[in-house]
Amino acid sequence: MANDKEKSKSEGEPTESKVDTSRPREPSFYEAQKGWKSWAFTLDHKRLGVMYLLSTMIFFFIAGMSAILFRTELLTPQGDFLPWLNQQLAGMMGQPISIEEAAAQSGTTYNKLFTVHGAVMVFLVIIPSVPGALGNFLLPLMLGAKDVAFPRLNLASFWIYSLGAIFFLYTLFMGGLDTGWTFYTPYSTNTGTAVISATAGAFILGFSSILTGINFMVTIHKMRAPGMTWYRMPLFVWAIYATAVIQVLATPVLAITLLLLMVERTLGIGIFDPAMGGDPVLFQHFFWFYSHPAVYIMILPGFGIESELIAVHSRKHIFGYKAIALSSVAIAIISFVVWGHHMFVSGQSELAGIVFSFLTFAVAVPTAIKVFSWVATLYKGSIAFNTPMLYGLMFLFTFTIGGLTGVFLGTLSVDVHLHDTYFVVAHFHYVMMGGTIIAFIGGIHHWWPKMFGKMYHEGSAKIGALLVFVGFNTTFFNQFVMGGQGMPRRYYTYVPQFQEQHVLSTIGAYILAVGLLWTATYLLYSLRKSNDAPVADNPWGGASLEWQTQSPPIEHNFHDTPRVTTGPYNFPQIDRTGEVDGH
Amino acid sequence: MSSHDAKAMRPGAIDPPMPLAHHFDTPGQQAGSAKFGMWVFLATEILMFSGLFLAYFVVRMLYPEMVLSSHELLDKTMGGVNTVVLLTSSFTMAMAVRAAQLGDQKGVVRNIILTILFAFVFMGVKYVEYTGKFAHGIFPGKYFDYVAAGEYAREHGHVLAGKPHIFFGLYFVMTGLHGVHVLAGIGVLTWVLLRARKGEFGPRYYAPVENVGLYWHIVDLVWIFLFPLLYLVR
Numbered sequence A: 001m002a003n004d005k006e007k008s009k010s011e012g013e014p015t016e017s018k019v020d021t022s023r024p025r026e027p028s029f030y031e032a033q034k035g036w037k038s039w040a041f042t043l044d045h046k047r048l049g050v051m052y053l054l055s056t057m058i059f060f061f062i063a064g065m066s067a068i069l070f071r072t073e074l075l076t077p078q079g080d081f082l083p084w085l086n087q088q089l090a091g092m093m094g095q096p097i098s099i100e101e102a103a104a105q106s107g108t109t110y111n112k113l114f115t116v117h118g119a120v121m122v123f124l125v126i127i128p129s130v131p132g133a134l135g136n137f138l139l140p141l142m143l144g145a146k147d148v149a150f151p152r153l154n155l156a157s158f159w160i161y162s163l164g165a166i167f168f169l170y171t172l173f174m175g176g177l178d179t180g181w182t183f184y185t186p187y188s189t190n191t192g193t194a195v196i197s198a199t200a201g202a203f204i205l206g207f208s209s210i211l212t213g214i215n216f217m218v219t220i221h222k223m224r225a226p227g228m229t230w231y232r233m234p235l236f237v238w239a240i241y242a243t244a245v246i247q248v249l250a251t252p253v254l255a256i257t258l259l260l261l262m263v264e265r266t267l268g269i270g271i272f273d274p275a276m277g278g279d280p281v282l283f284q285h286f287f288w289f290y291s292h293p294a295v296y297i298m299i300l301p302g303f304g305i306e307s308e309l310i311a312v313h314s315r316k317h318i319f320g321y322k323a324i325a326l327s328s329v330a331i332a333i334i335s336f337v338v339w340g341h342h343m344f345v346s347g348q349s350e351l352a353g354i355v356f357s358f359l360t361f362a363v364a365v366p367t368a369i370k371v372f373s374w375v376a377t378l379y380k381g382s383i384a385f386n387t388p389m390l391y392g393l394m395f396l397f398t399f400t401i402g403g404l405t406g407v408f409l410g411t412l413s414v415d416v417h418l419h420d421t422y423f424v425v426a427h428f429h430y431v432m433m434g435g436t437i438i439a440f441i442g443g444i445h446h447w448w449p450k451m452f453g454k455m456y457h458e459g460s461a462k463i464g465a466l467l468v469f470v471g472f473n474t475t476f477f478n479q480f481v482m483g484g485q486g487m488p489r490r491y492y493t494y495v496p497q498f499q500e501q502h503v504l505s506t507i508g509a510y511i512l513a514v515g516l517l518w519t520a521t522y523l524l525y526s527l528r529k530s531n532d533a534p535v536a537d538n539p540w541g542g543a544s545l546e547w548q549t550q551s552p553p554i555e556h557n558f559h560d561t562p563r564v565t566t567g568p569y570n571f572p573q574i575d576r577t578g579e580v581d582g583h
Numbered sequence B: 001m002s003s004h005d006a007k008a009m010r011p012g013a014i015d016p017p018m019p020l021a022h023h024f025d026t027p028g029q030q031a032g033s034a035k036f037g038m039w040v041f042l043a044t045e046i047l048m049f050s051g052l053f054l055a056y057f058v059v060r061m062l063y064p065e066m067v068l069s070s071h072e073l074l075d076k077t078m079g080g081v082n083t084v085v086l087l088t089s090s091f092t093m094a095m096a097v098r099a100a101q102l103g104d105q106k107g108v109v110r111n112i113i114l115t116i117l118f119a120f121v122f123m124g125v126k127y128v129e130y131t132g133k134f135a136h137g138i139f140p141g142k143y144f145d146y147v148a149a150g151e152y153a154r155e156h157g158h159v160l161a162g163k164p165h166i167f168f169g170l171y172f173v174m175t176g177l178h179g180v181h182v183l184a185g186i187g188v189l190t191w192v193l194l195r196a197r198k199g200e201f202g203p204r205y206y207a208p209v210e211n212v213g214l215y216w217h218i219v220d221l222v223w224i225f226l227f228p229l230l231y232l233v234r
């Protein structure tokens, strides 16, 4: 049935396909109910998706601004900007201090800023972003279901997320946290900053993550429409499934780790603190047993978006559907046995280091399968260079750099040199920002007309994409070089030799910030009332189920439960693309 | 489990229908989702406790004599009594599920009340144990009173070796977290009890009783591991 509807669409440029007029339009889920209660107590996965989108974007802004502050400080080798800022702030609070006093506090201020940036980005932005916003909105639509399996739990999950966020904000206002997002002991058990409220916040956010994971797993197992077999699911759903499995299996270990850390700090039971007879390396094992899989919680949904962007906007059946689907699962499984690669210089045994190094290389195999499949999908596709596709291509470029530099870090001997340098910072940002966030922004553009029934200005979006691409690479590419030359990460001051590279990074960060703010602006501007140009239900000619319903969807998603007879990438045009050059 | 033939139902048995939420197509889909979700949730519980068990084994590996000497201060009798109490409560819980499947409303209510009572007995024994420990300076971590605890050990013919504050730190965290789960169990059991009294459960709809039962069995299972690891060290 999905296919019939698709065939009735005009054959021309897919972006020009007409609004479906075969059926009178019904009120969208926005119009079906009104008032703040219809949001605060909603059981509708689509509204929850929109709420997650808004909250993660607010925290993305906070985390980004703290990065801008510490990048500004790094313009010069010695401390200038933060002492000045601290002095101004103290003056505004009516307790003026000398510049020397301000300078004395500023190292800690720097530590707090990068901790806010890291902890907020990881726990409040990247982990909940794609599953919370796009996953919630799209999963039931893509499966042909009316909602997720447990709508009430879904609402609870959002409010638990908000509670965790409040703990984080409280931490910020109570003087911040200076441990880095990794909370390493024994520093975290001894520092004077607000470790308890921050770990409590992360603990609560973990609950939200687990509940979302359970909900999505059950939804995918039990809520698929008739005919929606496992191998007819969009690859985004496969990615969300693999993510949910990791969320469910890894997050409980984070929960117990944070609980033990809180107990260690309050009661001093002495299992992590060497002064009490504990083992700080044990904390690192605990922490990375969660946090390595957590980087796949963060990147796998990005892979899912990438598959959709590449296939839909090159009008070609995805290459290696099963390979991409199952490699997500393979990554999920392997992710649990590689955590020791974060601890090559922690004093763990050499044998463990060798084994972890080898297993880490194994992750490269399923990841490469994905990258090659995406590239093969592009081959002889009819590629539309619209904004979602630009982000799709950007992802291929930046993520590949991020992935390959991960191999450097996974190599035991090389890591001893690169450990704790800017090389690690650059690698992590190439996979998290250049991977997940780029894919997320691409996904937002791809599904924006579906989510809001409005279209953004394509020209503005292309300018935004260019600014993001240039800004991102200017910021981080030379950090690989800096790291290789020995610039350690997390340092407030540095030797003058690195100044030019730091200035370049900071300029890149400014460009990136402008690009992101620009993007937020034209997206929000597209929502204005006067932008009433009708948006097609299926503006890109996608073949998965979310495109077969109204934009924005009706409250119960579909008029009748869809019956699925074909795969999600069987675009009607694909049969001819292979013959372009007479092949 | 769905083949409860009518002849198994006693006269007077009730059989209320399953309330179907709007987003499900069939009762089977709804019941299956609830059960699958519960199993996944229980997996997360086991993983969380397994982190504690791992910490325990690391401490035991680092300080074997300390763990051996410290555990002598735990009361094996009370631990044993609590094990029997929890095992019995698991049995009454299973009987409650069985009664719900048979439409025996009185049986459901009676067995859930018994289960809750056993849960309270367990917590009572725990309370006596904890206060007894506190009275002899046995607190977790840095509050551990080496003088008082050492004297208490000598009175009972033992010598405390090494750093017992770590053992008791873990003891309180592990049994404490388990206790929190027992308290949560009392909460959800009460919720199911109130619904059972309204006659909401029968052969066609007993998923809440069954799921709370599954949770309760896991709480029991965790204790089955905690008891020998903490009380019966060799």
Ligand SMILES: [Cu+2]
Residues within 6 Å of the ligand: A291, A292, A295, A338, A339, A341, A342
């Ligand atoms: Cu890792």
